[in-house]
Amino acid sequence: MNTLNKITLLQFRNYGAATYAFNAPVTCITGLNGSGKTNLLDAVYYLCYTKSYFSAYQQNSVQNGTDGFRLEGIFNDRGRAETISCKWKQGKKEIMADGQEYERLTDHIGKYAAVMIAPDDMELINDGSELRRKWVDSILGQVDREYLERLMQYQRVLLQRNAWLKLQAQKPTGDSAELEFYDEKLADDGAYIYEKRRVFIRRFLPILQDFYHRLSGGREQVTAVYESDLEKNTLAILLKQGLEHDMRLQRTLRGIHKDDWDFVLNELSLKQFGSQGQKKSFLFALKLAQYAYLSAEQGHLPILLLDDIFEKLDQNRMEALLAIIKGPEFGQVILTDTHPERIRQAFGADAEIEFIHL
Ligand SMILES: Nc1ncnc2c1ncn2[C@@H]1O[C@H](COP(=O)(O)OP(=O)(O)OP(=O)(O)O)[C@@H](O)[C@H]1O
Ligand SMILES: [Mg+2]
Numbered sequence: 001m002n003t004l005n006k007i008t009l010l011q012f013r014n015y016g017a018a019t020y021a022f023n024a025p026v027t028c029i030t031g032l033n034g035s036g037k038t039n040l041l042d043a044v045y046y047l048c049y050t051k052s053y054f055s056a057y058q059q060n061s062v063q064n065g066t067d068g069f070r071l072e073g074i075f076n077d078r079g080r081a082e083t084i085s086c087k088w089k090q091g092k093k094e095i096m097a098d099g100q101e102y103e104r105l106t107d108h109i110g111k112y113a114a115v116m117i118a119p120d121d122m123e124l125i126n127d128g129s130e131l132r133r134k135w136v137d138s139i140l141g142q143v144d145r146e147y148l149e150r151l152m153q154y155q156r157v158l159l160q161r162n163a164w165l166k167l168q169a170q171k172p173t174g175d176s177a178e179l180e181f182y183d184e185k186l187a188d189d190g191a192y193i194y195e196k197r198r199v200f201i202r203r204f205l206p207i208l209q210d211f212y213h214r215l216s217g218g219r220e221q222v223t224a225v226y227e228s229d230l231e232k233n234t235l236a237i238l239l240k241q242g243l244e245h246d247m248r249l250q251r252t253l254r255g256i257h258k259d260d261w262d263f264v265l266n267e268l269s270l271k272q273f274g275s276q277g278q279k280k281s282f283l284f285a286l287k288l289a290q291y292a293y294l295s296a297e298q299g300h301l302p303i304l305l306l307d308d309i310f311e312k313l314d315q316n317r318m319e320a321l322l323a324i325i326k327g328p329e330f331g332q333v334i335l336t337d338t339h340p341e342r343i344r345q346a347f348g349a350d351a352e353i354e355f356i357h358l
Helices: 037-049 119-126 129-143 145-170 177-216 235-241 243-249 276-298 315-325 340-347
Strands: 002-012 015-021 026-030 068-077 080-089 092-097 114-117 222-227 260-265 303-307 333-337 353-357
Touching: 002 037, 002 303, 015 037, 026 037, 026 340, 037 068, 037 080, 037 114, 037 303, 037 333, 114 276, 119 129, 119 276, 129 145, 129 177, 129 260, 129 276, 145 177, 145 243, 177 222, 177 235, 177 276, 177 315, 235 243, 260 276, 276 315, 315 340, 333 340, 340 353
Parallel strands: 026 333, 026 353, 114 303, 303 333
Antiparallel strands: 002 015, 002 068, 068 080, 080 092, 222 260
């Protein structure tokens, strides 16, 4: 099990300078709306992944009126204490482990895993494919270094290929050597990523289905179907076949950057036909399965971060969720709630919970 035992925040969001200790298996952060509960959870997430869960703009995490932030966490990695610090100043990021700067940021990714469940996560089901790709990539990227590196390379080359297509539309050079170079790289990395995503969904699905049934108590059949252009042909051939079309639209229309996962309930699209409750159960099942998958792949238990979720759950689902996360296959839990009594009651009088009142 990996745990975070202490965190220090400097000029992070609404925090000027603050330190909090996490001593119990479950920590509940309470406080009024706007008191910084979500920000504190996000700081924990940041230390694990060197980015915010909620905001793509790092600048947003800097306390207004200052020019940078610093986070420090004392983690416990199977009995060994390690201090991780993240400093962000005017666009420059520095991550250190026990005072040593990492050579590459990717060396840190996957060391301390966390799974966040937050109110807006329903987007994962309701929104377009990009969020689902990002979600799968974030899981695979932290258990497979080569996946992360190839994915970053694929995205870089894709931008270059698209730039080439644009340029050809303006003043055709007829030079195809550059294009061939890009296509070869995309095909190679694309094949790797496709194969990893295929294996992933095969392993992930039974875990997802199990959690869905435990959460909903229902008998509905749920599944997630991986959809990719590469099912039909290799990317090398698809790129060749699609070149004319790509030239016209000045971007690359086929490849693993178009992949999606279709969430299905009783053979119908969950997004279009699922009820609110079914979607909620599915979302929680996705996240719990993500947790179980990561812990199996990495060999230790991630930190579970729950933002305000008891606000949204009915009694049955809440009890089912609690029964799951109290089990031995879950480790440290940090959650937020405006009502400490509700959490105390939900976990039971004898549960080991510590409260942080903001
Ligand atoms: N960059 C920033 N600099 C300073 N203050 C910030 C920054 N970003 C957010 N805040 C402040 O942080 C507060 C919001 O914190 P947060 O979202 O963590 O609250 P919360 O306790 O989770 O609230 P709720 O119960 O409503 O979810 C707001 O008051 C907001 O103004
Ligand atoms: Mg909040």
